[in-house]
Amino acid sequence: MSVPRSRMLDLMKAQCQVFATTYNPDGLRLGNKVLRQRLRGPALASYYPRKVATVKMMNQMFGMKVPKGTEENEETGSSDRSLATWDDAEEDRTTYVEELKARGKGNPKKKKEAVVKTKGFGKKKK
């Protein structure tokens, strides 16, 4: 007993409707396989572990960031200084900078006026 082709195609059509696939009886290349692929961006992007809560971040969040002049426990932001922690690296850096300044080897101060660029600036051409 043979089934006519049109009947088979009808069945195929119904199948496609049920399973939400593309009805493509001629086997044309419609590029649907690209659409079926899953996105792998999120998996690839999360390969390297992210930085979690450094001392600096904690200090910025709790206490240290409070601008001068504002009173503590005001409604603008957190100002609980008791939660500020000891930042060893930052302390090292500041002492080093102070030491340099004491010896007169620190960075120059920023100029207030804009520096006028001279024409002969940069490397000389030979």
Place this chain on the structure above:
Amino acid sequence: MSHWRKKTLDIGCFVGSRTVRDHTKRLVFEQHEAERQALRYVIRNTSLPARARAEAQLQLQQMSNYTRPTQIRNRCTIGGHTRGVFRDFKMSRFNFRMQAMAGVLPGVKRASW
């Protein structure tokens, strides 16, 4: 390609220029993945006019190589090495051995029978 890079470093493992670059490529790929897939679909679809497909091809070609998934390479999270990296542990073989011997990796133990 430094304009893709994040202004503040957000990876918490081994930091090297190549690791940072690879991380950047991953993020950029994630951003542009949908666009790439759309172009790929247009290119593969033979029922669309040839001109549109050719245009999509050109467009895909002209996208930055940072948006390309083949540029991404798994690197060791401890030493930044690219070869002999275990996918499951994200570690190169030697670093894996050191960590395993130190007993840092849960469930990993030396085979003996």
